[in-house]
Amino acid sequence: MQKRINEIIQKLKDADAILVGASNGLSISEGYHLFANNEAFQKMFGDFQRKYGFRNLLDGMYARYPEEEKWAYMARMIKHYTNDYQVTPAMQALVKLIGTRPYFIVTSNGEGHFEAAGFAAENIYEIEGNMLTMQCSKACHTKLYPAHDVIEKLAAAEEDGKVAKNLIPKCPVCGASMCIHSAVEPCFIPDDDANERLQAFLKEYTGKKIFILELGIGMRNQMIKAPLMKLADREENATYVTVNKGEIYITDNIKEKSYGLDGDMTEILLSLADAV
Ligand SMILES: [Zn+2]
Incomplete structure (x- = not known):
């Protein structure tokens, strides 16, 4: 393992830029588990579970129920x-790994942890939204608004799984309720500006040594993993590193330039950061 880690770090040091792709596996290593009916979920959302039968965090995000309750849940x-996130060892290790190298992050994680850890917002594309922003629930215009202060206010005002109707933020253009900027909402507005910044990054580093670091993405994922593997194939000087637990998948056409690290996300990131 250490020999491979050292090899990977050498590729990282030689790289012109780093492209990070991240999904659920990273969130889970940070204690944010969208799909688990675990103790943390039952403790925090036992009331919603009893009332609506939600089995995990995602159920409560997807479900349609009165907006005073939905906003209480989301807040x-x-x-x-x-809002209260403390940067985890996994994220600290990633910060160290990237260091001062040019980078871009593409992720389906919507919890805003990259920015909280100090990565620049302009170098992140959150393809499924960011829970610290909100949008018009009718998508009458595409502007995204900061939600941090609204969340603080609603979380403090919540009572018995509800917030007062007059506290629900309203769209400044059409007056409809706002909703959290998340792909679970039917009116979700994709962040086209961030996508353009990603495309510009890829163009800038075409033909150069691009180091692709994929963190916790399921093997059949078509949104991030499949495009990253295609990029690794297309780019002659690319290195592709995939980190996941029990789910390493590398297509044959890129295996010469790829590394699969199977195991605990935090431990692997710490090993990589130690070697850098
Ligand atoms: Zn509106």
């Missing part, structure tokens, strides 16, 4: 996982 969740 409680976002306050805990985003």
